[in-house]
Amino acid sequence: MVADSWFTNWRWNSRKASTETDKEAIGVLAYEVAGLMSKVVNLWNYLSDREIHRLREEIVNSIGAKRLVAEDHDYLMDLALNEILENFRLIAKSVVWLGRKCKDPPFLLFQRFVNDPVGYNLEWFGWQYRLKKMERKVKKMEKFVAATMQLSQELEVLAELEQTLRRLQANADSDHVKLLNFQKRVTLQRQEVRNLREMSPWIRTYDYTVHLLARSLLTILERIKHVF
Structure with a gap:
């Protein structure tokens, strides 16, 4: 039944659907999205084998934790x-x-x-x-975060x-060569901003962004089950 559901059929056609041009882009919410990706x-990373091993060692060896909490x-x-x-x-509520x-x-x-992971587990089975x-997606999100910060x-x-360019343009006594050079600097800076926007979540659609975050969260949930 799950294999024939509209939900599963949509999943296999999601790549085609993602090419639609009528989907809204994240835009200025890129800063919030980058913060979410960072989380x-x-x-x-906190659920890596190394970090979990360190956590267990700290719990076993922490006298203070045993005295204050439990043995x-x-x-x-x-x-x-x-x-x-x-x-x-x-994080899931934000997604x-x-x-x-x-x-x-x-x-x-x-x-x-999110409200009922057990009841709706079958619908999302296989999305991990x-x-x-996942490691590649983590690196992609790290690049998104770095680009957004920059x-x-x-x-x-x-x-x-x-602002400086406007002052120079408003001043009739401004040096013509200096004004041209400053205009070039502004043009180059605008191009830098455009390039960074293309590297950040800014121009990504809500569907692309939520697809990435939701699948990452489902993968993390499986990792939590495995670890604990």
Whole structure:
């Protein structure tokens, strides 16, 4: 039944659907999206074998934690798990909010899964990334975050340059050569900003962004199950 559902059929046609041009781009929300991607990356990295091993070692060897909380190792791991799940829920709620502006049906319904992961687990079965692909997606999100941070800085530079250019243009006594050179600087800076926008989530659609984040979260959830 699941294999023949509209939901599963849409999944296999999602690549074709993603080429539609009528989908809204993230735009200025790129800064919020980059922050969200950073949280997803951090949560994934926190669940690595190395970090989980370190967590277990710290719990076993922490006298203070045993005295203040409990001597039960499993109880302390449950506390860590609850903290991870709370972070997961907060990120998932933000993805749900973004999903409300999507065109493709599954992302509009992602809230149902977030509210009831058990009840809607079958609908989202198979959406998880394989390990190697998830690592590639993590690197992609890291690039998005870095580009967005740089975009913010370059926009500030551009605003200052444009303000200075307006002052020079308003001054009848401005040196003509200096004015031309400054116009070139502004043009180059605008091109830099355009390039960074193309490298950031700015021009990506809501559907593309939620697709990436939702599948990453489903992969993280599987990792949480495996670890704990």
